[in-house]
Amino acid sequence: xxxxxxxxxxxxxxxxxxxxxxxxxxxxxxxxxxxxxxxxxxxxxxxxxxxxxxxxxxxxxxxxxxxxxxxxxxxxxxxxxxxxxxxxxxxxxxxxxxxxxxxxxxxxxxxx
Amino acid sequence: xxxxxxxxxxxxxxxxxxxxxxxxxxxxxxxxxxxxxxxxxxxxxxxxxxxxxxxxxxxxxxxxxxxxxxxxxxxxxxxxxxxxxxxxxxxxxxxxxxxxxxxxxxxxxxxx
Numbered sequence: 001x002x003x004x005x006x007x008x009x010x011x012x013x014x015x016x017x018x019x020x021x022x023x024x025x026x027x028x029x030x031x032x033x034x035x036x037x038x039x040x041x042x043x044x045x046x047x048x049x050x051x052x053x054x055x056x057x058x059x060x061x062x063x064x065x066x067x068x069x070x071x072x073x074x075x076x077x078x079x080x081x082x083x084x085x086x087x088x089x090x091x092x093x094x095x096x097x098x099x100x101x102x103x104x105x106x107x108x109x110x111x112x
Numbered sequence: 113x114x115x116x117x118x119x120x121x122x123x124x125x126x127x128x129x130x131x132x133x134x135x136x137x138x139x140x141x142x143x144x145x146x147x148x149x150x151x152x153x154x155x156x157x158x159x160x161x162x163x164x165x166x167x168x169x170x171x172x173x174x175x176x177x178x179x180x181x182x183x184x185x186x187x188x189x190x191x192x193x194x195x196x197x198x199x200x201x202x203x204x205x206x207x208x209x210x211x212x213x214x215x216x217x218x219x220x221x222x223x224x
Contacts, residue, residue, distance in 0.1 A: 033212065042116075042201070042216040043156075050210065058211060090155060098143045098163065098205065101212065103156040 006104035013081040021076040023091030031094035032074040036087040081111045118215035133187040135202035143205040
């Protein structure tokens with residue numbers, strides 16, 4: 001099993017550009033989520049999904065969009081990048097029935 | 113809102129010492145609590161998951177306890193080794209809203 005995969009590993013954007021961070025899992029988990037990790041702030045939840053077609057906002061959703069058309073994929077879209085979105089982004093999937101979270105390797109994003 | 117606190121923020125111990133990391137949370141209505149390890153520049157690796165009905169979980173030299181009513185969890189590491197050096201994070205899955213909340217972590221250094 002590949003587990004949770006994320007692409008790209010690194011990305012540099014200019015202010016105002018848009019991009020999509022990809023996340024996929026092959027464990028048939030219903031629950032998937034996106035976090036950002038900033039120094040001194042820990043991981044903060046951006047958006048999450050409890051199944052295909054269902055998404056909801058987390059703690060810091062502004063500036064990000066998500067959709068969930070399949071169980072496997074959960075892309076995160078930045079519509080107009082801002083320097084405040086410079087961060088490390090992690091995708092996670094969770095075993096059905098309140099199980100463990102499994103994390104991807106992360107995407108390091110810099111917005112200049 | 114759920115607040116998760118980890119104390120201390122950093123800890124340095126000599127090899128072989130037993131140690132305890134602390135995690136506290138403000139809302140006791142949780143489904144479970146999970147401990148992770150994060151190495152510099154890497155993703156999160158799951159260590160232990162404790163469901164809300166459980167008091168503790170063990171894996172090798174690691175033991176995690178949960179006191180839901182007082183909003184506390186501890187991670188006990190026995191006979192520490194230099195390879196245990198990493199940042200340790202706890203996360204709670206809140207029952208209301210079904211979201212995950214992370215602490216800011218404890219950075220552990222084990223000195224040979």
